Amino acid sequence: MRKPVLLLATLLLAGAGLIKGEIKTPENAPIEITSTGETTYENGLATARDNVAIHVGDTDIYADYAQYNSNTHDIELRGHVRIYRDISFYIAESGVFNTETNRIKATKMRTESQPYFLNGDNVTEIAEHGYLIKNGTFTTHDTPKPDFHLRARTIRVYEKDRVIFQNVTAYVGKVPVFWFPYMYQSLDQAFSFTIAPAFLSSWGPSLLTQVTFPITEDVQGRVRLDYRGRRGVAVGFDSNVEYGKDKESWAKLKTYYLQDQNPELNQTAVPRQGVPTARYRLSLEDRTNFSESIYGIANLTKLSDQYVMEDFYQGEFRVNPVPDNVVALTKTDPNYTLTGIARFQANEFFTTTERLPEVVLDVKRHALFGGPIFYEGETGVANLQLQFPQDSGFENYGTTRFDTFHQLTYPNTYFGWLSIVPRVGFRGTYYGKTWDLGTTTFIPPSNPLVPDFILPPPTLANPVKFDGDTFRTVFDTGAEASFKISRTWENVQSRAFGLDGLMHVIQPFTDFSYVKENGPNPTSILGLDRFEPSTQLRAIDFPQFTPIDSIADWTVWRLGVRNKLETRRDDRTMTWLELDTYFDVNFDNPYDRTDYSNLFNNIRFTPLPWMSFSIQSQVPAFAKGFTEVDTAASVQPMANLQLNVGHRYLNNNPFFLNSSLFVVGGYYRLDDNWGIGVQEQYEASTGILEEQRYAIYRDLTNWVASFGGVIRDNNGVKDYGVIFTITLKAFPKFGFDFNVDPTSAGGE
Numbered sequence: 001m002r003k004p005v006l007l008l009a010t011l012l013l014a015g016a017g018l019i020k021g022e023i024k025t026p027e028n029a030p031i032e033i034t035s036t037g038e039t040t041y042e043n044g045l046a047t048a049r050d051n052v053a054i055h056v057g058d059t060d061i062y063a064d065y066a067q068y069n070s071n072t073h074d075i076e077l078r079g080h081v082r083i084y085r086d087i088s089f090y091i092a093e094s095g096v097f098n099t100e101t102n103r104i105k106a107t108k109m110r111t112e113s114q115p116y117f118l119n120g121d122n123v124t125e126i127a128e129h130g131y132l133i134k135n136g137t138f139t140t141h142d143t144p145k146p147d148f149h150l151r152a153r154t155i156r157v158y159e160k161d162r163v164i165f166q167n168v169t170a171y172v173g174k175v176p177v178f179w180f181p182y183m184y185q186s187l188d189q190a191f192s193f194t195i196a197p198a199f200l201s202s203w204g205p206s207l208l209t210q211v212t213f214p215i216t217e218d219v220q221g222r223v224r225l226d227y228r229g230r231r232g233v234a235v236g237f238d239s240n241v242e243y244g245k246d247k248e249s250w251a252k253l254k255t256y257y258l259q260d261q262n263p264e265l266n267q268t269a270v271p272r273q274g275v276p277t278a279r280y281r282l283s284l285e286d287r288t289n290f291s292e293s294i295y296g297i298a299n300l301t302k303l304s305d306q307y308v309m310e311d312f313y314q315g316e317f318r319v320n321p322v323p324d325n326v327v328a329l330t331k332t333d334p335n336y337t338l339t340g341i342a343r344f345q346a347n348e349f350f351t352t353t354e355r356l357p358e359v360v361l362d363v364k365r366h367a368l369f370g371g372p373i374f375y376e377g378e379t380g381v382a383n384l385q386l387q388f389p390q391d392s393g394f395e396n397y398g399t400t401r402f403d404t405f406h407q408l409t410y411p412n413t414y415f416g417w418l419s420i421v422p423r424v425g426f427r428g429t430y431y432g433k434t435w436d437l438g439t440t441t442f443i444p445p446s447n448p449l450v451p452d453f454i455l456p457p458p459t460l461a462n463p464v465k466f467d468g469d470t471f472r473t474v475f476d477t478g479a480e481a482s483f484k485i486s487r488t489w490e491n492v493q494s495r496a497f498g499l500d501g502l503m504h505v506i507q508p509f510t511d512f513s514y515v516k517e518n519g520p521n522p523t524s525i526l527g528l529d530r531f532e533p534s535t536q537l538r539a540i541d542f543p544q545f546t547p548i549d550s551i552a553d554w555t556v557w558r559l560g561v562r563n564k565l566e567t568r569r570d571d572r573t574m575t576w577l578e579l580d581t582y583f584d585v586n587f588d589n590p591y592d593r594t595d596y597s598n599l600f601n602n603i604r605f606t607p608l609p610w611m612s613f614s615i616q617s618q619v620p621a622f623a624k625g626f627t628e629v630d631t632a633a634s635v636q637p638m639a640n641l642q643l644n645v646g647h648r649y650l651n652n653n654p655f656f657l658n659s660s661l662f663v664v665g666g667y668y669r670l671d672d673n674w675g676i677g678v679q680e681q682y683e684a685s686t687g688i689l690e691e692q693r694y695a696i697y698r699d700l701t702n703w704v705a706s707f708g709g710v711i712r713d714n715n716g717v718k719d720y721g722v723i724f725t726i727t728l729k730a731f732p733k734f735g736f737d738f739n740v741d742p743t744s745a746g747g748e
Contacts, residue, residue: 031056031099033066044070056099060084073100081106104131118157130158138163147703148172148193162217184216192727200721202267202311204229218242224256230265234258244289251286256312267719272307279304281313283323296329306349322350337362348390353528358382365409372410378543379404384528388457395458397466399433399526403548420481425542427474434524436467447654448593449625451531453523453552472519474551476542482509498569498608499576505564512557513540522552531591533655535628537584538591555587578604596622610636626652640669660684673699688713703727
């Protein structure tokens with residue numbers, strides 16, 4: 001039978017003023033204490049034994065023994081102590097709860113606050129929803145023997161906000177894996193740990209590890225420690241930082257270093273020489289918002305050699321094989337953008353056009369005096385220097401350049417449906433230095449797809465003599481025109497093809513461009529912002545045409561038509577099928593000396609949310625040229641299966657090798673715990689299966705395991721790799737990267 005204990009001394013003395021089963025705290029919150037055992041009251045201390053239950057405010061407490069001191073407002077608790085407060089739950093051997101401050105002090109206590117679990121020798125509440133733990137452990141695994149945990153000398157926990165550790169060691173099972181003197185764990189950011197045994201032909205047996213953790217609320221760190229049997233030990237540290245007003249500014253730091261035991265190891269078909277043993281990567285990417293209209297960016301990368309990214313950061317190397325080094329400051333305005341740029345050659349083994357500095361004023365298109373005529377322009381001054389790789393045999397060159405461009409447009413609609421935008425523009429460019437063509441022997445190329453006015457770079461053995469300054473003017477004019485016609489079929493309904501009504505939109509378009517260059521021979525202009533080979537048509541309008549130093553006379557007429565089939569889906573209009581067809585008529589085109597360009601057809605087809613198909617093609621329909629067809633298809637026929645197929649065909653392009661590349665891949669989720677992935681890459685023009693990737697994924701509750709292999713054939717040079725990855729799921733979110741490439745596991 002439970003017995004009520006009346007604990008307030010003043011009420012006990014008053015006798016007649018007792019309120020059965022409850023007292024009043026200084027905040028006038030009632031306290032209810034009941035028990036099934038003996039109860040006493042002596043010298044202001046009320047004691048209850050056996051199955052004690054206490055209720056005060058939003059807190060419920062259970063224990064074998066409780067003693068309340070009405071003077072200090074402390075409740076001493078012993079034996080099987082359980083405290084429920086709000087949504088938090090605490091278990092301890094003994095402790096003290098203060099009814100005035102609602103703070104807890106306990107020994108041998110553990111607490112559960114999903115998704116994490118804590119315990120410690122001594123626990124003291126230090127703030128509202130915050131407490132200090134001595135000799136504590138922290139985990140997200142709800143089991144008496146967690147897969148992983150953090151053990152720290154002191155832990156400060158602020159519920160729903162952050163956890164701060166001092167003298168902390170991370171354990172996988174019972175094995176310590178890393179130690180830090182201090183660690184900050186946001187309860188909104190990720191802590192993850194990855195262990196990846198791997199093998200690669202150029203690495204040998206390897207072990208890749210990385211730990212990702214918040215250092216402060218705004219700083220996240222990642223430590224890497226890798227060992228490669230044929231390379232040695234490598235260490236790295238990455239950091240992401242958010243700062244400034246509203247945390248809109250950010251910086252990303254990446255560092256990596258190894259003393260390479262076999263720097264000449266090479267599993268590619270490209271020969272190497274002079275690779276150092278001390279190999280490193282240091283990168284900084286930053287954006288700083290100084291105000292709402294002024295921001296700065298920095299993209300900086302210093303490498304030990306040109307192969308370090310290819311060897312140890314394969315994923316990044318495929319996207320950006322030549323990292324840039326540039327710092328810029330930009331002032332934005334509704335009518336203009338002012339940018340100062342500094343670009344330099346930090347890595348002497350890469351070709352770089354240095355800009356030390358360049359300042360550009362970009363005036364956006366806007367109506368002059370509120371009238372029908374629009375103005376846009378660009379003006380810039382730059383000190384440019386083309387730096388070739390050291391010991392390449394080429395001769396560096398450069399010049400100062402002042403360039404100013406101004407253009408007027410008159411957009412208008414006629415007859416309510418025909419849009420015509422005529423334009424006229426002028427460009428003036430000053431160069432401090434040019435080529436001296438009188439001493440240069442130059443044989444123009446015979447291929448009509450190769451510009452005939454661009455000199456090859458000078459060499460130390462056969463240098464080109466430089467001449468004095470020059471001023472060049474460029475006049476451009478032209479017009480764009482387009483119109484739309486459409487027809488709607490509301491009765492076209494098909495669940496199988498995702499159709500809810502159908503509208504066909506046809507938009508013919510045309511763009512005529514005439515450019516006249518006046519000044520020196522275009523061949524004498526130093527190529528700094530220069531023509532770069534591409535399979536695609538170049539822009540024929542300014543300022544979209546950006547290689548300023550490769551401007552020559554042209555007269556080009558671009559014709560095309562855009563077809564769209566649109567339908568309704570999820571209460572919005574979406575494009576079901578799109579076809580763009582266009583080509584150029586080359587009256588005079590220095591970049592393509594044929595009469596007509598290729599005929600382009602670009603198709604995008606998305607009949608259903610889980611199916612997409614695209615073809616980007618160009619064929620020499622009217623004149624000699626090259627052929628390119630890029631096809632891609634993605635389909636998810638069921639929730640657990642995704643398939644991707646791609647093909648690239650390129651033939652007779654003067655700048656690029658012929659190719660017929662097939663890429664096939666997919667991912668199948670067997671059940672909630674298992675998944676498999678496959679990708680194959682086959683080059684039919686050489687008959688080489690260039691790459692094969694296979695992977696198996698397994699969810700292990702708190703960890704994700706993956707086992708994958710990759711086989712590459714680099715034109716007869718085989719490269720093999722396998723990787724087994726164990727990744728701790730990010731805390732409190734799942735943050736595992738699907739990556740089974742050994743050369744990327746250490747660098748992504």
